[in-house]
Amino acid sequence: MSKRKRWAGIISLLAVLALFVSFIASPATVGVAKSGKGEVYTGKVPKYVFVFIGDGMSYAQVSSAEMYMGQKAMPGKVTPKQVNFTQFPTHGALMTQDSTSFIPDSASTATSLASGQKTLSGVINMDETKTKKYKPITEDLKARGYKIGIITSVPITHATPAAYYAKVASRDDAYDIGKQLAASGFDFFGGGSFDKPTGTNKDQKPIFEIVEEAGYTIADTNEEIRALDKNSGKVVAISPALDGTALNYEIDRNEEKGELSLADFVKEGIEVLDNPKGFFIMTEGGKIDWANHANDAAASIHDTIAFADAVEEAVKFYNKHPEETLILVTADHECGGMTLGFANTGYSTYFEKLQPVTMSYVEFDKILSQYKKTATRDTAKLEDLMDEIKSAYGLSTANLSQYEMGMLRKALDWSMIDKSERKYNEQENILYGTYEPLSVTLCHIVNNKAGLSFTSYSHTGLPVPVYAMGSGADMFNGFYDNTEIYYKLAAITNIS
Ligand SMILES: [Zn+2]
Incomplete structure (x- = not known):
């Protein structure tokens, strides 16, 4: 063996050793899992993961808010005022069809985002036969030590938040979804209240009792919610100002009376969940969808701006932990056919x-x-x-x-x-x-x-945008199926 070859052999042996040592020393810092399309993530595993879902939010919902704000700030100029997330470095787009239709609902699409599976409209984390259950990403992340937070401007038992903690054959079974919330062991739930808190039979135990027995503190006044912090334990935080069981539309929110916004719940959620092992927070801007069902463009614009304000809380957190945070902003489907x-x-x-x-x-x-x-x-x-x-x-x-x-x-x-x-x-x-x-x-x-x-009072089949910033953001470039969101996140967090 020549001298040069011997040196090359020693160097490559050292390189292998160094790789081995770094792998042993920090087994959870590099993602190695494959995404659904076989992509491999080799970057740093983010400790803090934010997923924001604008329900019913496609390009027109985002652009109308940006054009409205631009026109207001610069009358006479043709300059949109961009929201924070459209300025994120990574942009992608999702196909949203489910097993039922090119025009899907929030139950099946949230299942795709949370668990990587296609199913029927109305079904949450179960297959098309409604017998096999799917595991949302939050369960594996919880097992890996992440604290889990779920926040929404609509009822906490609504389809999108439910897909991150429940498995039901019908999204209408809100009593069962509430019971599964209590059994999830997840750390923070915030925003709207429970649909069907008493069940249909009189002998069924009230959901609030079940939730408290499971060890949750229910915070339902502004004072209690504002006082939440890392010592609060497991929390269900419900706004005292509700339209039914959802937060009020942002355009109707009474700021002078201190009525809490979606951003306030994200802020409090971060305070409860911040810990050295990290967290995963899913936040839904659910009333964007409801405004578009009703063809109320002004309400849609104000709720899209409120959604961006909620994202801003994550951006502030990112600025303190830029190497360890991933922020993903996307949507489940379009609504209303706004143009x-x-x-x-x-x-x-x-x-x-x-x-x-x-x-x-x-x-x-x-x-x-x-x-x-x-x-x-x-x-x-x-x-x-x-x-x-x-x-x-x-x-x-x-x-x-x-x-x-x-x-x-x-x-x-x-x-x-x-x-x-x-x-x-x-x-x-x-x-x-x-x-x-x-x-x-x-x-x-x-x-x-x-x-x-608008063209419809229902959802439409338009694709929806994806925006990402932080550790693993590059994975979200391109045009792909909504199930890929799960696989990409699983690869980035090294759980698959
Ligand atoms: Zn809808």
Whole structure:
């Protein structure tokens, strides 16, 4: 053997030894698992993982918020004001179809994101036969020492959050989902409350009792929630200000009264979960979806901005731990078929027309139901409501066309019929969906004046965006199936 060859042999032996020693010394710092498409991650395993899911949020929902903010900050200029996550270094896109349809629901898509499997619409972490259960990534991460947090602006038992801790044949079985929350042993749940907290049978134990017996503290006042920290133990934090069992729409949130935002729950979640072994936090902006179902563009824009504010809490954390943090922002599916542009506004937009909108359709529904107590279908007149319409939507006889006034008169007439007795033909189905006819028509008019429109009251089959920053972010480049989110995260966190 020549001298050179001998040296080369010694060097390569040393290299192998060094690799072996580094592997033994830090077995959990390098991911080696393969993603679904066989990609290998060899970077640093992030200790802190944030996953944000904008429910119903595709490109139009994000861009409308950026254009609205840009128009507001720089009137007359054509400059979007980008939200934090569209400035992340990595961009990808997801296909969202499930086993049922190209137009999926939140149960199947959240299953794909959380567990890497396709299933039927309505099913959470079970297969198409509803017999085999799938394990969400949170279970393996918990076993590896990560603390787990689940946060949402809609009920904590809703499909998207449920996919990170429950397995049920039907997303409607919220009582069972609540029981599984208590049994999960996960560390922090925050945002909206429990749907079906008492079950359908009277002898079923209230969910809150089950949750407390499982060792959780229920924090449901602002003071209790604000006081949460790393010594709080396992926590379920529920906003005291709710619209049903969800947080209020951001546009309706009373900031002066200190009403908590989605960002507040992320902030408190970080305080509870921050520990040397790390955490995984899934945060859902669930009311983006609900606003788009209702074709309420202003509510969608405000909730998308609130979602970006929640992401900002993760960005602040990232700035303190840039080497150990991954932030992933994505969505489950599009909703409403929102688009930027409308037949009657052509190549122009007028986002300033959304600025005077002061409330969501839910709040306008309340005004309308008050009015219904004072009028009948025969006596109701649009003129009676014009002051309320002006203060809610900035619309008045000065800026409404005859055509639009006609739409509003017809919608009011339908709204004055008891919901159970409305017999819609095809046209009314298209015009109003399942919403209060006057409220949804006001939304349509103000949207269209701004140059925005919707095609549906349901989800659509559009792809959704992915944005990532931090350890492992590069893995999320490209266009791929939504199940890949699970496999990529599993590779990055070295659990598969
Ligand atoms: Zn939806």
